[in-house]
Amino acid sequence: MNAVATLARPAPLPAAPARGLLRFLTCGSVDDGKSTLIGRLLHETGAIFEDQFAALEKDSRRHGTTGGDIDFALLVDGLEAEREQGITIDVAYRYFSTPRRSFIVADTPGHEQYTRNMATGASNAELAIILIDARKGVLTQTKRHSVIAALTGIRHVILAVNKIDLVGFDEKRFDAIVADYAAFAGKLGFASIVPIPVSARFGDNIAAPSANTSWYNGPTLVGHLEEVEVEAARTDGPLRFPVQWVNRPNLDFRGFSGTLAGGVVRVGDEVVASSSGKTSRVTRIVTFDGDRETARAGDAVTLVLADEIDAPRGEVLADPKARPAVASRLAARLVWMSEDTLAPGRSYLMRLGTRTVPATVRTIRSAIDVETFDAREAGSLALNGIGVVEIDTVAPVVFDPYDENRATGAFILIDRFTNATVAAGMAVEALGATNVHRHGFDVDRAARAGLKHQRSLAVWFTGLPGSGKSTIANLVERKLHALGRHTTVLDGDDLRQGLNADLGFDLASRAENVRRAGEVARLMLDAGLVVLCAFVSPVRADRERLRERFAPGEFVEVFVDTPAEVCAARDPKGLYAKAQDGKIATFTGVGQGYEPPLSPDLVLDAAAADAEALAERVVAFIEPRISGASLTAEDSAAL
């Protein structure tokens, strides 16, 4: 090479890619020649520059596994650590283009982290190249890759039968492998499977038809990638516009910015805010390049509506005649990506569209065997496990089934403590109250409470059994009643005789007990009441989930901090005695632990004062929060 970089005089300008962008992923192991195939694709399409090629020649001599030949695998095995180990440890993205199309390749490794990496690569891919070593045929790993591709919504597959040179370009061997694969893949529901005999190392049927396989008259690999039709299905579906950012630069402009996740929107279209149920009409589609008449799935625009409806980040503007599901319980496929096993009942953050909401996996319906595609029973999901689960969210989420719309049906779960992304999720269907679309009522909580000259408030007493929760709640209600407040009491034992009569005392039942009590309290808040709730509620996470269901300032947590010895000595219901006799297996304070709140709004030291004095303290604390004839938005925010 010339010592000084000199750029050649312009050659004829190639046409820019005519068919937009195709994103695909490659599945296979190093042994199948996957990295070699990608290196070959980059080389054949001119995506490797001379200086990179020179470095490759040098590296091939040093680290290569191909004797004196160029080792294309070295081009794509990027990080130092993996070059030393000879494996790829993460998803890498490669770019190349031909005169007809641009491509982004997700290069996903085939070793033990395959599921997690493949799911990541597949999430943005429209097609998968499944690599088979012609000498080995369809392996367990081939099936695994195919199942994961199918589960993550890939519809098009290229079966690249590689190293065809090593089986003497044998037509019968190729046909046998294809027949084998077809027999297995039939149940996976791919829209297209195109088998191609290739040699990544020597370039047969990669960019040009190979004279060595004269019996093959199908497309070359590059030829098929250029031509394959992947559905532009998102544009055909109903309008979905997740609000990403409310654009409010001044008082005269209020727009909703976001990327269309489905369908088409036109000026004049009626839209519904899916969560609130309010409808309006699109008056402008604003972009920097001028207003537009229409926008389609994938376009990033700003919509202006005719009415001042509330549509914060996380809301989904949709076609009112074809609404998405709005539900707080859903069935979904999960790909588990964390070293920590999935814990049903534990609270995670669910990120779906532009919305983030706390969520709990309620049950695991089944785990999917990635080698056979069969479902089996499972109590948990470990790293790289795939299963169908039921999820509860603390507030309703707006979604479509993933198989209908990948953009509105996909979600991730995030660990609340480490912030790690622990799962990829694909919504299957809404459970429970499906097709329930909230009606926006005109008389709201503040209006109802205002008539009572108070503000709604939930006061949650938590503490050991026998700590005095019910006693104090009773005294507090008497005092508030005397002050003219409209109140009610929810008591754990009362609810367990009615609404919660079906629940036991295991952790899952306790969580559900608290959840239902919280939901009842919310309804009572809607009615404008001050609700005093007395529940042991021993699990901190349950109480935290509860708090998230209330607006700031509407929920007060009171910790009745009575030492366990005192509770046991009082034992008003004789429960401690029974538990110590072993007659109650799951009694908080004896058999099960109690997790005190970390930052309660109020702590009552029951050893230091009597119930009467403690009730006074509660009233003094909450009365300022209840008083005030009417509640304005500013007040509410200030609380």
Next chain:
Amino acid sequence: MYRSDAAALSILEPARAEAAHAGLTPHLARLEAEAIHIMREVAAEFRNPVMLYSIGKDSSVMLHIARKAFFPGKPPFPLLHVDTTWKFREMIAFRDQTARELGWELIVHINPEGKARGIDPFRSGSSLHTQVMKTESLKQALDKYGFDAAFGGARRDEEKSRAKERIFSHRNAQHGWEPRSQRPELWNLFNTRINPGESMRVFPLSNWTERDVWHYILAEKIPVVPLYFAKERPVVERDGALIMVDDERMPLNPGEKPQMRKVRFRTLGCYPLTGAVESDAETLEAIVDELMASRASERQGRVIDRDDKASMERKKREGYF
């Protein structure tokens, strides 16, 4: 059905709103929409974001898209330039003019300790200079202003170790990047959660290639630093690279004499560390032509990448952008 580049090139004159959309290939339109989406995510999810402005072509594209993302409002974040004091003079002039014309807040940070110690790329060496005046300086600036997210114009096609970089790249409280602690990125659902003190580097142009960047600059008529265009410039040849003598601080070796050669730059950085290429490309069209015919990668001109094997990966772990 499809617009070739030749056609795209000719659409330079019509009214702005028409031109932009007519001029973008479906591929570029998709990349633009993706970058807008990423920028809005950051604006919505982070407390105190900043856009790193390196003055180069990628930064110019990033700024242009930021204007689109928040239109009719202004982008809700300032620009930050980490100045090593060794940038080309034309870059600094272009930087100040750009900030002035857009009316954006521009923060310029120079590592005061590095300056006091007299770190420079000639006597201190390119590694130390980059470490102190770029990497350390950037960390200082991010800490000083408490930025929790910083946009950068890096692309995955630039260099091998970037191919696995996330769009939202998590940094620990020391700004360190750990390849094994990066989160999987699925769909367009970005995990933006960070703990106090941690931060995120965000790369909206991750999926762009060098060709995409120039095609986009051409289609959108985005101003870039004149150094990208070929012109007679005073250069000396060192270790196979053409180094422009941009000011009197550059020490000349015995017998070395700057010559006027027609050159341009494919990437811009500190002038002593940035090699020029001989070229006649004086217009955007000519640059695109040249690029389409080029057989050399853009980072070829970067002296620092060649320091040692996998040197970019090392720099990144230390907090380099």
